[in-house]
Amino acid sequence: MPGGNCQMKSKKNSSEKKKISGGKIKAVKELSELMKNNRTVLIASVKNLPASQFQEISKKLRGKAEVRVLKKNIIIRAIDETKNEDLKKIKEFVLDSTAVLFSDLDGFELASELLDNKSPAKAKIGQEAPNDIEIEAGPTDLVPGPAISELGALGIQIQIDKGKIVIKAPKIIVKKGEKISEGAAGLMNKLDIKPFSVGFAPICAFDSKEGKLYREIKIEREGTLVELKKSFSKSLAVAVQIGYFTSETIRFIIGKARMHEMVLEKFAETSGPENKSGEIAE
Numbered sequence: 001m002p003g004g005n006c007q008m009k010s011k012k013n014s015s016e017k018k019k020i021s022g023g024k025i026k027a028v029k030e031l032s033e034l035m036k037n038n039r040t041v042l043i044a045s046v047k048n049l050p051a052s053q054f055q056e057i058s059k060k061l062r063g064k065a066e067v068r069v070l071k072k073n074i075i076i077r078a079i080d081e082t083k084n085e086d087l088k089k090i091k092e093f094v095l096d097s098t099a100v101l102f103s104d105l106d107g108f109e110l111a112s113e114l115l116d117n118k119s120p121a122k123a124k125i126g127q128e129a130p131n132d133i134e135i136e137a138g139p140t141d142l143v144p145g146p147a148i149s150e151l152g153a154l155g156i157q158i159q160i161d162k163g164k165i166v167i168k169a170p171k172i173i174v175k176k177g178e179k180i181s182e183g184a185a186g187l188m189n190k191l192d193i194k195p196f197s198v199g200f201a202p203i204c205a206f207d208s209k210e211g212k213l214y215r216e217i218k219i220e221r222e223g224t225l226v227e228l229k230k231s232f233s234k235s236l237a238v239a240v241q242i243g244y245f246t247s248e249t250i251r252f253i254i255g256k257a258r259m260h261e262m263v264l265e266k267f268a269e270t271s272g273p274e275n276k277s278g279e280i281a282e
Helices: 002-037 051-060 070-082 089-095 106-117 146-153 180-188 221-243 250-270
Strands: 040-045 066-068 098-103 119-121 131-133 156-163 163-168 171-174 197-199 201-207 211-216
Touching: 002 066, 002 070, 002 098, 002 106, 002 180, 040 089, 040 106, 070 098, 089 201, 089 211, 119 221, 131 180, 146 156, 146 171, 146 180, 221 250
Parallel strands: none
Antiparallel strands: 040 098, 040 201, 066 098, 119 197, 131 171, 156 163, 201 211
16 A cells, blocks of 8 residues: 555656646747737846736736746746747846837837836835935924924924924935835835836847847837937038928028028119119129
8 A cells, every 4th residue: 555655646746747847838939920920029027016007017918018027947938939030038137027028019119118118116124215305395294293203313304383293395315226214214205206117127128020139128118208309409400501302491581591692682772773872883
């Protein structure tokens, strides 16, 4: 009987290993097919992302991208399975807390979707401030009590009005790059200030259509718009100067022509056979 039990346990362990192995093989195959059949393969960090927000973002991406979170070794095997040498360059960016997204959208367009789906998050002790965190002046819902000393400890000037604390002047309580203290984190939570945003953080993307790997994906809309406006102004001035006709330049070119016409009219008035003073013009 003892020998029989050992044999049964051995068979059981063997079958469990086969099941795990079979599951991995299936996962690798499915992932490999997704990599082959989609334009974009994007690697994003999901580190410290709460499960509830992960599910919410995944739902919002339905119809635009498919999201998979698997172990690092399975993702690496799937990449190798594609036999795509260009895609293999993406392996170095696969970390433990990463998601793989598959889509027919352009990599930067997909990254922009991820940016749109970020949500604000509360500050935690020890986190590094992404920007200067300022407490604005104005009324609060805080009542006098322990909150007074907490505000005072951070150098915030207050007054009491109708039983509520009013902040007299704005105050930066954490500068960009500094660690958030216990007092600062507690106060921000009480005032419902959420200085962080959480979501999928794009790391890199492979475009199978172009056969290119984009190693750094940064979407800075405000900065990009400023640069586009500057470039547009410069190119518009050059286009008007050389008389290049487009729907954007035509009114400026006509205006310029009108100015030249006015100058010529004045010149003609004083440059006829005889000017107003009665002298012969040269």
